[in-house]
Amino acid sequence: MPEYFGQTPTGLAVIVFAAFIGGVVRGFSGFGTALIFLPIASPYLGPFGAIIALTVMDIFGPIPNLRRAWAVVDKADLVRLLFGCALILPVGLWLLTRTQPEVFRYLVSVISLLMLAVLIFGLRYRGKVRRRMVVAIGGAAGLLGGVAGIPGPAVIMFYMSRPLPVTIIRATILLFLFAFDLLILGYLSGMGRLSVASVGLGLALAMPNMAGNWLGGWMFRPEHERLYRAAAYLVIATAALSGLPLWG
DSSP states (O other): OOOOTBBBBBHHHHHHHHHHHHHHHHHSSSSOOHHHHHHHHHHHHHHHHHHHHHHHHTTTGGGGGGHHHHSSOOOOHHHHHHHHHHHHEEEEEEEEHHHOOOOOOOHHHHHHHHHHHHHHHOOOOOOOHHHHHHHHHHHHHHHHHHHOOHHHHHHHHHHHHHHHHHHHHHHHHHHHHHHHHHHHHHHHHTTTTOOOOHHHHHHHHHHHHHHHHHHHHHHGGGHHHHHHHHHHEEEEEEEEHSSSSOOO
């Protein structure tokens, strides 16, 4: 049976489907690509392969919105987040090199389900925010991003809890995740983990992912936000549970 990017046609079809559905969920809910893609794709690609494919395909989506986000973001806070992330991300990647693929799949699924629970129950941090706390949040994102490929939960939960305009919250999350993609690609390149096949697969997946983003955005109607978010939560839960090694 022929292979494409090191995958059988069936495996590649599942990976493309995960990229597309991740885009749809992000298009109508504003989040969820990694929470969908990693649990489904990591059994086929392995930890590093799944993270590389996700990072490369996901790096193109935010580009049209970068200038507008940069105009409103709190640049000092963004620098603090990225400083903490850059400091701790190598630790997360080092831990990943010593993590078995089955453990990685458990980590991804458990973190996805925990993030889902936080979103559903609306848990928030209500305390006072200090500069060192922002650096620590960036460090937590770097650790989670390195060891499990999911940097978003720490930053999303932290900023969603702050009494800031939604434009600043969205801009901070968008720019942080875009910069994280560049950071992790740089670190992975330095570790010799990037390959033509893994980067090529990520580039190939960018098209179905962007198509999913477009479809999700087209489907979204503000008056049905609750319905769409509920659908996104259901898809994330299904993907997280399906990614558990319990099923083989």
